[in-house]
Amino acid sequence: MSFTPEPVRRPREQVEKQLRDAIVSSSFKGGDRLPSEAELAREFQVSRSTVREALRVLVSEGLISKVPGAGGGSFVQSVDHDSLKSLLSGSLETILKFGKISIDEVNAVRRMLEVPAAREAAEHRTDAQAAELERLVQRQDEMARAVTDRRDPALYELGQSIYSLVAEASGNRLLASFVSAMAGVTIPVYMRDLPLEDAEAAREGTRALVAAIVARDAEGAEAAMTAQLDMVQRHLSPAG
The missing domain is CATH 1.20.120.530 (GntR ligand-binding domain-like)
Known part of the structure; x- marks a missing residue:
């Protein structure tokens, strides 16, 4: 799935909204790993810190979980x-x-x-x-x-x-x-x-x-x- 910047929104909000929409619409399914912070920053044309802030919000909402380590990343939680x-x-x-x-x-x-x-x-x-x-x-x-x-x-x-x-x-x-x-x-x-x-x-x-x-x-x-x-x-x- 590809993402595009939305100039009318603050950078963090556009990242957060499009990722949330992708999870809710099942473009990303439970257990899927999201693209890395670097990949998301490049695709959204924002800084990695902006992506990190957006991901932190999605973690607090229970939509994703963060797994540390070499094999880790941001994983989509089942939404039910x-x-x-x-x-x-x-x-x-x-x-x-x-x-x-x-x-x-x-x-x-x-x-x-x-x-x-x-x-x-x-x-x-x-x-x-x-x-x-x-x-x-x-x-x-x-x-x-x-x-x-x-x-x-x-x-x-x-x-x-x-x-x-x-x-x-x-x-x-x-x-x-x-x-x-x-x-x-x-x-x-x-x-x-x-x-x-x-x-x-x-x-x-x-x-x-x-x-x-x-x-x-x-x-x-x-x-x-x-x-x-x-x-x-x-x-x-x-x-x-």
């Missing part, structure tokens, strides 16, 4: 709902660490998305998804009986898988990406702060949610998800 989930998770985690948003704000958005998602999951889940939800809950119960620390990270990784699958069962991949990203940020904090005596109550809530989805009980699924998020809010809110 899974890559969006990874990008959102990383961004949310960074923003939370810097205190730009609060955990309460994340929980509020989780409530806006996950309560409707639970209802949608009960209405649209497939038999395979129902079976996998039941398997995950059973695995979580077995692990809870086997471990000495009820806050074992593996238990909450299973919990995250369950809630991500609930969102996936809603049938909306974009919704599932947002839910998985926020659960990935919230659950580790919840795991750290959850009192031991409440760990079983949290798992009981998960069992109730899955049972409602399996039974195609939309109202029950909505109520169970609301109760779970209420528990999260009590333990993570500064006032809780």
